[in-house]
Amino acid sequence: MAILDTNVVIEKVKRKEKIEEDITALTLIEFPKVVSYERFYGNIVYPEEEDFELASKAQLELLKMGKPQDPVDVLIASIAVNLNEDLVTYDEDFLYIKEAMKSLGYDMKLAYLGKRP
Numbered sequence: 001m002a003i004l005d006t007n008v009v010i011e012k013v014k015r016k017e018k019i020e021e022d023i024t025a026l027t028l029i030e031f032p033k034v035v036s037y038e039r040f041y042g043n044i045v046y047p048e049e050e051d052f053e054l055a056s057k058a059q060l061e062l063l064k065m066g067k068p069q070d071p072v073d074v075l076i077a078s079i080a081v082n083l084n085e086d087l088v089t090y091d092e093d094f095l096y097i098k099e100a101m102k103s104l105g106y107d108m109k110l111a112y113l114g115k116r117p
Contacts, residue, residue: 003045003080005073005089006030007116013037021088024079026072047079054078054106061100069093081106090116 004012004019006027012019013034022042023034034040055071055078062068070093077097080087086109087094094110101108 002086002088002111003076003083004042005076005087005091005094007090008088008113009034011090011116022085024076026076030072045079045083047075048082050082051075051078054082054104057104058097058100061103062096065096065100065103067096067100069097073097077101077108081108085109086111088113090114 002021004021004023009019009023009027009031016039018039018041020041022045025044025046028034028044052075055075058078059068059071059074073091073093074097077087077094081101088111090113092112095112098108098110
């Protein structure tokens with residue numbers, strides 16, 4: 001299964017597409033309309049302590065790289081890494097997060113879809 005970033009969820013809702021993939025609770029906060037979207041069949045994944053710990057390490061690595069990122073994005077990425085799930089996004093900033101994760105010894109499965117349509 002995969003975890004969708006908020007921007008992908010928004011696009012799928014705009015296009016009235018079925019959403020079978022999972023989302024994080026952070027996407028639920030960023031785009032609360034998704035819970036009432038009649039074609040949402042995925043699960044909502046809530047962050048755990050290990051996700052916050054990894055996000056903190058990743059953000060520190062990003063700071064060392066001179067490329068700090070939105071904390072929400074770093075936490076979404078950490079959830080995907082800890083669950084060993086693909087993360088699907090239109091946001092190219094996740095490429096930096098993937099680089100930071102790799103520096104920390106983690107394999108981040110990223111499906112970068114390019115610029116948002």
